[in-house]
Amino acid sequence: MNLASDLHSREKPTVIKGFRDFILRGNVIDLAVAVIIGAAFSNITKSLVEDIITPLLGATIGQPDFRNVVFHIGVTPIRYGSFITAVINFLIIAFVIYFFLVLPVQKLLARIKGPEAVANKTCPECLSEIPAAATRCKFCGQPVQSLSTT
Numbered sequence: 001m002n003l004a005s006d007l008h009s010r011e012k013p014t015v016i017k018g019f020r021d022f023i024l025r026g027n028v029i030d031l032a033v034a035v036i037i038g039a040a041f042s043n044i045t046k047s048l049v050e051d052i053i054t055p056l057l058g059a060t061i062g063q064p065d066f067r068n069v070v071f072h073i074g075v076t077p078i079r080y081g082s083f084i085t086a087v088i089n090f091l092i093i094a095f096v097i098y099f100f101l102v103l104p105v106q107k108l109l110a111r112i113k114g115p116e117a118v119a120n121k122t123c124p125e126c127l128s129e130i131p132a133a134a135t136r137c138k139f140c141g142q143p144v145q146s147l148s149t150t
Contacts, residue, residue, distance in 0.1 A: 048100075049092050057092075 022028065066088075069081025119132035126140040135146050 045093055045096060049089065049096055053092055053096065054089075 066081035066084040067079070069084065070077045070079050072078070120129050121132050121134075121144070122128070123130050123137040123140060123142060123144055125142040125144075126137060128137060128139040130137055130139070130144070133146055134144060136143050
């Protein structure tokens with residue numbers, strides 16, 4: 001009985017310490033912040049697409065809503081129009097995120113880092129894009145000739 005209580009008292013601090021170390025790890029906190037920011041940004045993106053871009057598209061090419069497009073197999077309705085609408089909405093959201101977020105941030109970072117940070121070259125072995133100063137490909141491991149930056 002003494003052995004069982006001793007074993008139990010040793011496991012509890014280890015489990016709690018392990019949980020504490022897991023929660024306080026930087027990447028868990030970063031992930032939690034990313035999820036919260038992503039959810040908030042999702043509302044902004046959704047509003048931009050639903051309230052501005054989709055009505056503009058509707059005014060120019062007609063309402064891009066195919067939810068009522070259905071075909072029947074027997075008596076079962078197959079609503080493939082909802083799927084088409086979801087794909088179109090996804091493409092619009094991806095377009096908005098790329099052109100209004102990704103591209104401007106890439107240009108801003110390139111301006112901040114300067115032209116030498118953007119210089120890349122192609123690995124002759126696997127044709128992957130690698131930094132110009134690299135002497136070995138990070139994808140295939142082959143030695144490559146370094147491009148001089150001076």
